[in-house]
Amino acid sequence: MHICTTATRVLAIIGLGSLAGIGHSMIHKPVSFDAPALPAKNPVDPGETDVAPKPAEPVDTGGAETDPLDIHGPEGTITLREALALYNDGAYFVDARIQEEYDEAHIPGAYFLPAQKIRTQEGLDELATIPPDLPVVIYCVGGECDASTNTRNAILRLGMGFTDVRILGLGFVDWEDAGLPVEHADGSITGESP
Amino acid sequence: MSAKRWVESLLLQFPLRVGLGGVFCLAAWTKMGDIQSFAEAIKGFKVLDAKTHEHLIINAAFTMPWVEMIAGVLLVLGMWTRASAAVVALMLVVFMAALLHVIFNDVPADCSCFGDLSVVCPSTVGWCQVIRDVVLLAPAVYLIWRGGGKLGLDALCGQKSAQKPADEGFGGVDGEGLRG
Numbered sequence: 001m002h003i004c005t006t007a008t009r010v011l012a013i014i015g016l017g018s019l020a021g022i023g024h025s026m027i028h029k030p031v032s033f034d035a036p037a038l039p040a041k042n043p044v045d046p047g048e049t050d051v052a053p054k055p056a057e058p059v060d061t062g063g064a065e066t067d068p069l070d071i072h073g074p075e076g077t078i079t080l081r082e083a084l085a086l087y088n089d090g091a092y093f094v095d096a097r098i099q100e101e102y103d104e105a106h107i108p109g110a111y112f113l114p115a116q117k118i119r120t121q122e123g124l125d126e127l128a129t130i131p132p133d134l135p136v137v138i139y140c141v142g143g144e145c146d147a148s149t150n151t152r153n154a155i156l157r158l159g160m161g162f163t164d165v166r167i168l169g170l171g172f173v174d175w176e177d178a179g180l181p182v183e184h185a186d187g188s189i190t191g192e193s194p
Numbered sequence: 195m196s197a198k199r200w201v202e203s204l205l206l207q208f209p210l211r212v213g214l215g216g217v218f219c220l221a222a223w224t225k226m227g228d229i230q231s232f233a234e235a236i237k238g239f240k241v242l243d244a245k246t247h248e249h250l251i252i253n254a255a256f257t258m259p260w261v262e263m264i265a266g267v268l269l270v271l272g273m274w275t276r277a278s279a280a281v282v283a284l285m286l287v288v289f290m291a292a293l294l295h296v297i298f299n300d301v302p303a304d305c306s307c308f309g310d311l312s313v314v315c316p317s318t319v320g321w322c323q324v325i326r327d328v329v330l331l332a333p334a335v336y337l338i339w340r341g342g343g344k345l346g347l348d349a350l351c352g353q354k355s356a357q358k359p360a361d362e363g364f365g366g367v368d369g370e371g372l373r374g
Contacts, residue, residue, distance in 0.1 A: 006277045007277075009274045009278075010277045010280050010281055013261065013281045014261055016264055017264050018261070020257075020260035021261075022253075022256070022257070025253070025256040028256070031233050031252050033237060033244055033251075098304070098312070098318065100312065100317075115234065119228060119230065119231070140302075141302050145303075146234060146237065146238040146303070146304070147304060150238075
């Protein structure tokens, strides 16, 4: 009898929470995983939900498949070599990892702008300092982490005119392991740009 | 006997109730502030295919924080303590299953357990979050077993109903059902 009472109350709590959640969804702005439509200049096909950036430069992969710089990440992302070319050309880099990881080490000059921060005024102010017509490269830990995609979608949803937003397919760990430039917490920079 | 119950209520049940309820209220509040991020975090766990179950993930992102909030508030108030502790325990078990799925499948996922706050553990999913959930599960199980104690609305309502024997809505020592 008492167990039944408790079980009924458990169901009541879950039911009430579900009703509140449904009500919340009706007054909240739509939540979606789709990538927003992009300005015409953007190399990404607006119909695709995942990233499909064009390569930064023609990539010479002949006989260098094992070179970490040429390892391809998830479909539609750029390699370390392509990211490095953009880095050397002065592209803006955005770090989509968590604060502690960014503070510990990051690509020199990279902005700390994960999706959550972009949705704050502080993030918007910081994003506004990036010229929207220049390439932006987003990276996270690496592999198939969603943080980069979430950040890219958050940037594009703002409609601030960004036309070239790319995702580094591997990630910061691979960038660091490849001996590329890394800025540490003490301000020192290790690695070099070949 | 009654003095022992009071001591237990003061030293164990009340702080555990308020602590566990507070943690869940905080977790719910941080998630409600950024539902988009929470939905993306659920998607990142890769438990469900986002392409075929997008609506389910989005509904979970709206619903879960509210269930957490209601259970948390009820725990703090000491109302329906056993039921709310059971809901909390159920959620923790589900969270742990999802965390283990992420860990064993080597999915690089962001926990978003407390929105963009890092409470005890880093944001990236790892064993720390599993241990944290086990630690939170212990007081939840204790509260299911012992109830909310003397310092809660359950006890208050129980005393009133005891004065009205016709009211059988509350049966436990502290005014709530399911005796330990």
